[in-house]
Amino acid sequence: MSAVIEQRTERPAKAVSAVVVAGLRRERWYRQPRLRRLGALLAAGLLLAVMTGEQGNGKDLLYSLRGTLASGRLWVCLGLGVVAWVLAETGAPLRAAAVRLLAPVTAPIARGGELAVRRRGVRVTAALVGLALAVFVPLALSRATNQVLVDWVGIYILLALGLNVVIGWAGLLDLGFVAFFAIGGYSAAFWTGHLPVKPPFELNPFLVIPVAMATCLIAGVLLGGPTLRLRGDYLAIVTLGFHEIIYLVAKNSDGLTNGSLGVFGIPHFSVGLGPVQYRWKLDPLDYWWLLLGLIVLAVLVLRRLEHSKVGRTWAAIREDEVAAAAHGVDTVKYKLMAFAIGASTSGAAGVVYASKVGFINPENFPLLYSVLVLAYVIFGGMGSIPGVLLGAGLLAWLPHALKDVVDQKDRFMYMGALLVVMMIYRPQGLLPARRRRRGEPTPARSSVQTGDAQ
Amino acid sequence: MTTTTTATGTDEVVLEASRVTLRFGGLTSLSEVSLRMRRGEVLAVIGPNGAGKTSLFNSLTGFYHPQEGRVTLRDESGATHELIGRKPHSVNRLGVARTFQNIRLFGALTALENVKVAAETRERSGPLGIALGLPHTRRADRASGERAEQLLEFVGLAARRYERAGSLSYGDQRRLEIARALATGPRVLLLDEPAAGTNPTEKLELTALIRRINRELGVGVLLIEHDMRLVMSVADRVAVLNFGRVIAEGTPAEIQRDPAVVEAYLGAEAAQPDPEEVER
Numbered sequence: 146m147s148a149v150i151e152q153r154t155e156r157p158a159k160a161v162s163a164v165v166v167a168g169l170r171r172e173r174w175y176r177q178p179r180l181r182r183l184g185a186l187l188a189a190g191l192l193l194a195v196m197t198g199e200q201g202n203g204k205d206l207l208y209s210l211r212g213t214l215a216s217g218r219l220w221v222c223l224g225l226g227v228v229a230w231v232l233a234e235t236g237a238p239l240r241a242a243a244v245r246l247l248a249p250v251t252a253p254i255a256r257g258g259e260l261a262v263r264r265r266g267v268r269v270t271a272a273l274v275g276l277a278l279a280v281f282v283p284l285a286l287s288r289a290t291n292q293v294l295v296d297w298v299g300i301y302i303l304l305a306l307g308l309n310v311v312i313g314w315a316g317l318l319d320l321g322f323v324a325f326f327a328i329g330g331y332s333a334a335f336w337t338g339h340l341p342v343k344p345p346f347e348l349n350p351f352l353v354i355p356v357a358m359a360t361c362l363i364a365g366v367l368l369g370g371p372t373l374r375l376r377g378d379y380l381a382i383v384t385l386g387f388h389e390i391i392y393l394v395a396k397n398s399d400g401l402t403n404g405s406l407g408v409f410g411i412p413h414f415s416v417g418l419g420p421v422q423y424r425w426k427l428d429p430l431d432y433w434w435l436l437l438g439l440i441v442l443a444v445l446v447l448r449r450l451e452h453s454k455v456g457r458t459w460a461a462i463r464e465d466e467v468a469a470a471a472h473g474v475d476t477v478k479y480k481l482m483a484f485a486i487g488a489s490t491s492g493a494a495g496v497v498y499a500s501k502v503g504f505i506n507p508e509n510f511p512l513l514y515s516v517l518v519l520a521y522v523i524f525g526g527m528g529s530i531p532g533v534l535l536g537a538g539l540l541a542w543l544p545h546a547l548k549d550v551v552d553q554k555d556r557f558m559y560m561g562a563l564l565v566v567m568m569i570y571r572p573q574g575l576l577p578a579r580r581r582r583r584g585e586p587t588p589a590r591s592s593v594q595t596g597d598a599q
Numbered sequence: 600m601t602t603t604t605t606a607t608g609t610d611e612v613v614l615e616a617s618r619v620t621l622r623f624g625g626l627t628s629l630s631e632v633s634l635r636m637r638r639g640e641v642l643a644v645i646g647p648n649g650a651g652k653t654s655l656f657n658s659l660t661g662f663y664h665p666q667e668g669r670v671t672l673r674d675e676s677g678a679t680h681e682l683i684g685r686k687p688h689s690v691n692r693l694g695v696a697r698t699f700q701n702i703r704l705f706g707a708l709t710a711l712e713n714v715k716v717a718a719e720t721r722e723r724s725g726p727l728g729i730a731l732g733l734p735h736t737r738r739a740d741r742a743s744g745e746r747a748e749q750l751l752e753f754v755g756l757a758a759r760r761y762e763r764a765g766s767l768s769y770g771d772q773r774r775l776e777i778a779r780a781l782a783t784g785p786r787v788l789l790l791d792e793p794a795a796g797t798n799p800t801e802k803l804e805l806t807a808l809i810r811r812i813n814r815e816l817g818v819g820v821l822l823i824e825h826d827m828r829l830v831m832s833v834a835d836r837v838a839v840l841n842f843g844r845v846i847a848e849g850t851p852a853e854i855q856r857d858p859a860v861v862e863a864y865l866g867a868e869a870a871q872p873d874p875e876e877v878e879r
Contacts (some may be wrong), residue, residue, distance in 0.1 A: 446730045453729040453740065454719040457708070461716045464705035471660060471699075473691040473720035473783050482726055580707050 183230045190226030194219045196562075200552060276441065283433055290545075291429040297541040299436035300498050305521045305537035306443050306530070307490030312519070313528035313578065314456060315483035316463030317373070318381040320515055321388030325361045325488040327395060327510035329495020332357035334408040334505065341400050350414045350500040354493050361492030365485040373480040376466075388512055396507040407506025411499045425500075432501045439497065443490055444530055450486070451530070459483055460580050520564055526574025535575050612673060613638045613819050614659070614695070614787045619668030619683075621651075621658055621843075628654040629665065630843045638786065641813050641820045643830045643851075646840035647863065652823045653700060655840065656789050658683070659821075660697050661690035674786070692720070696785035698776040700792045700823075706765030710756055710775050713764050714747035717782035743782075750778040754808060770801040777808065787819045788812060794826045802826065806833050831855070839863070 174180065198213035213219055232239075244251075283291050304326060311319045334340050336348040336356055348356065372383045395402045402408070414425040414435065425431045450456050458479050461469040470476050499505050518537075525536015543563070544556040551559060614636045621629040629651045636642045644652050657663040659670055659682065670682040672693050682690050691697075705713050722743060724736035751757045754774040759767060764775060773793055780788055790809070794802050806829055813820050824830050830837060831851045839847040839854060841863045847854055854860055 449730055449732060450726060453736070454716075454722055454724060454743075455726050455729055457712055457716045457719065460708055460712075461705045464707055465703045467662075467687075468699065468703035468705065469716070470687040471662075471691060471697055471703075472717040472779060473688050474716070475688050486726065 179234060182233065183227075186226035186230045186233075187223055188226075190222040190224075191219070193225070194222040196555065196558065197222075197551070200554065276437075279437055280434065283430060288429065291433060293542070293545045295429045295432045295436060295501060296498075297545065298538055299433060299440070300494050301518060301521060301541040302440055302534060302537045303436065303443065303494040303497075304491055304518045305525070305533045306440070306447060307487040307494070308518050309487075309522050309528065309530070309533045310447065310450075310459075310483050310490070311487035313522060313533070314451065314459040314463070315480055316459075317480060317483060318377060319384045319484070319487070320381050320519070321384035321386070321391075321512075322487070322491060322518055323510050323512070323515040324384075324388040324391040325364065325491035326495045326498070326514070327391055327507075328361050328364055328488075329357045329492035330499040330505045330509065331395065331402060331408075331495075332360050332492065333496040333499035334402075334411050337412050339408050339411055341403055349417075350412065350496060351416070353500075354496050357492040357496045358489035361488040361495075362485045365488030366481055369481045369484040373477055373484065385512070388515060392507055392510060392512070395510070402507075405507055407504060407508075408499075409504050411503050411505070413503070414500055429501075432497065436497060439493060440534075443493075444534070447486075448530060455479070455482065524564065524567060524574060526577040528578035528580060529574070529576050532574050532576035532578065539575075611638050612636070614670070614672055614821070616655075616659065616670045617668055619655075619658055619665045619670060621654055621663055621665040628843050629658060631668070632840070632843070632845055634838055634845070634848075636787065636819055636821055638817065638819045639813070640835040641809060641822060641833055643822045643824060643834035643837045644840055645824065645827075645830060645837060645854075650840040651843040652840055653791060654843075656697060656791055656821075656823065659690075659789065660695055661685050661687040672786070688720075691783055691785075694784070694786035695789065696780035696783045696787070697789040698773075698780050698791055698793060700795065702769075702772045702776055704764040704772055704775060704779070706763065708764055709761050710751060710764055710767065710771075711744075711747055711760040713775060714750050714779050714782045715743055717779045718743035718746045718750075720783060747778075747782060750781050751775075753781070753811075754778040755804070770797045773797060773801075773805070774808070777812070781812065781816065781818070785818055787821060789821045789823075791823050792825065793822070794824055794829050802829055805829070809833050 175184070194213050194216075195210065198216070198218065199209045202208040283294055286294070304322070307325075308319065308322050311317050311322070331340070333350060333353050335342065336344050336353045337350065338344055338347045368384075368387050372380060375383060396405050398404065399406075414432075416423045425435065458469070458474055461472075461474060462476050462479055466476055498509075502509075517540075521537040521540045522533055523536075524540055525534070526532025540560065540563075543560055547556045547559055612635055614634075616632060616634045618631045618633055619629055620627065620631055632651070632655060634642070634644075634655075644655065646652055654663060658665045661682065665683055668683070671679045672682055672695060673679050674694060680693050682693070682695070685693075705716065708716070719739075722736075722739040724733075724739050728736045748757065748760065751760050754777055756767075756771060756774055756778065759771060764772065767775060773796075777788075777790070777793065793809075794805055797805065809820055809822065810833060812818050822830070822834065834851055836849065837847075837851050837854045838845055839857075839860045846863060847857045847860045849857070
């Protein structure tokens with residue numbers, strides 16, 4: 146009897162506490178995934194409105210923001226966000242229908258593409274078609290466009306190929322890569338006799354290329370020798386320091402490099418072998434083809450290395466340095482090799498750049514360019530040659546392609562936004578390498594943990 | 600124990616540690632450890648956790664540098680080499696290969712590439728020869744590829760050669776580590792708990808594999824293992840380590856009877872039918 150009474154009094158108490166607990170557990174309305182996605186899209190819309198809005202103004206700091214908030218463009222952008230949200234939330238049946246409708250067309254293409262990429266013949270054909278386009282299309286482009294093609298796209302593709310060896314294959318984070326580009330440029334100035342210090346004999350820029358590559362090789366070994374024992378972050382800081390040293394030496398030693406005034410009159414490339422007489426002049430097309438030749442050469446050599454003992458050993462060091470050493474790999478030697486090969490590629494680019502522009506000063510080699518090249522490599526896909534070619538080509542081209550579309554000063558902002566979006570949704574890059582884990586960074590095994598803690 | 604044997608004989612002493620002492624600051628991890636292993640034998644090192652087994656392995660392979668003692672390796676020609684003070688890769692080149700307690704494969708490479716990398720460390724081709732595509736580099740590449748295939752066949756992983764090492768099953772990863780270590784052409788193979796985390800069937804296969812490595816390939820095997828059944832069935836001799844000292848050495852039968860060992864190590868397990876369960 147008493148038990149029954151107890152139960153009766155207990156039940157409502159339990160029910161109340163259950164309601165309270167449920168209330169506490171219930172998610173806040175704004176935490177619902179659906180609404181969070183709406184919030185994110187609205188924020189993106191607002192950002193877009195601000196980005197495409199008026200330029201800021203030094204006297205009135207909030208001028209641009211006020212303009213944006215008062216304009217109808219804000220509502221258009223927010224509306225775009227809402228439309229995107231509605232499509233994402235309710236569009237599933239629509240998308241499924243579209244996929245089903247297009248399946249007969251897309252599926253064979255996707256499958257064929259998948260198969261084709263594995264076939265050697267298809268890959269070679271694709272490379273040759275790409276090369277043919279690269280050779281002939283610039284003929285139809287304007288001179289200004291071709292300038293961009295040489296000064297930015299061509300040079301940066303060569304730099305990215307070199308950095309890819311260091312970071313993509315050997316897994317060494319090098320933030321001072323442009324230092325070697327500078328060494329290449331100043332080598333060109335030195336060996337053509339345009340520095341305050343005179344060379345023993347003057348060379349044609351063509352002959353400077355191998356000399357500059359050797360110089361960069363030695364510089365790479367000199368920098369790498371004492372520092373490649375360091376790993377990861379520490380090495381990155383050391384390379385940063387190296388860049389700073391090269392930059393400041395170039396800037397401050399007036400008697401050696403002419404300081405911040407720079408070097409003028411570095412001659413163009415020329416060939417003078419009997420009947421074959423040719424001088425590269427101001428026409429960017431000549432330089433484009435020269436760069437193309439160097440890029441093709443670099444790709445051929447690097448491809449061979451990638452699929453050889455050297456490439457496999459680099460991958461092994463990147464994956465697990467301790468295990469590689471335990472299996473007879475002289476890790477310091479192979480890391481030096483990667484560093485030196487990357488550096489000498491960069492040196493070749495430096496010579497071409499100096500000779501093409503004819504004028505270099507330390508401001509041509511800021512730290513920012515190292516970071517840019519790094520971004521190009523990661524954007525394209527670390528460790529993948531086609532990825533690096535595509536990534537560097539696209540990204541180096543992007544600011545100039547945007548020139549007529551958006552405000553001049555905003556160009557690099559769009560590139561930054563693109564990088565952010567890319568790293569969130571496709572961190573492995575445009576054309577990722579087979580030998581890298583998809584989507585996940587390589588494990589940073591930094592200590593010699595070879596067994597139980599003792 | 601006499602060491603006067605021919606260089607090709609299986610009685611020949613290949614690896615000898617004498618009075619090796621390893622300290623970390625004030626902590627003595629190994630204290631006057633002496634071991635002598637012959638080419639034709641499987642020598643097991645057992646001992647409780649923290650006894651210094653892996654420290655011993657790391658001292659033998661160049662990862663740790665003991666403060667006192669000597670570790671000598673005898674090569675094909677009969678010459679002896681001091682191993683202490685050498686770097687890991689140079690120890691490996693002399694003929695000491697190892698596996699790791701926590702598997703350390705090159706996860707993003709295929710099984711075949713893992714073994715090939717190790718085989719290739721003995722090639723002499725350099726980057727210039729490779730870039731120019733010189734014939735001897737191509738020959739070397741083919742040769743080490745074939746060798747890697749043979750070794751994968753030997754450990755029973757031939758069917759998985761094109762799979763990424765990181766996606767192999769645990770037991771397969773253990774076997775791949777052994778194949779990779781063998782690819783460096785060692786005289787002595789150091790296996791650090793090769794049976795950890797494998798199932799009973801895989802343990803049986805592993806026992807057979809260790810025997811074949813020893814008998815068919817003529818590689819001396821130094822084995823750290825907690826699974827007593829495996830140790831007792833595969834080892835020719837057993838050394839027991841406790842608190843960084845060798846407290847007993849002898850055939851498995853002798854070790855099982857040794858009172859000091861029973862007290863230090865086996866005692867707790869004598870009552871337990873399956874020592875594995877105790878380890879977990």
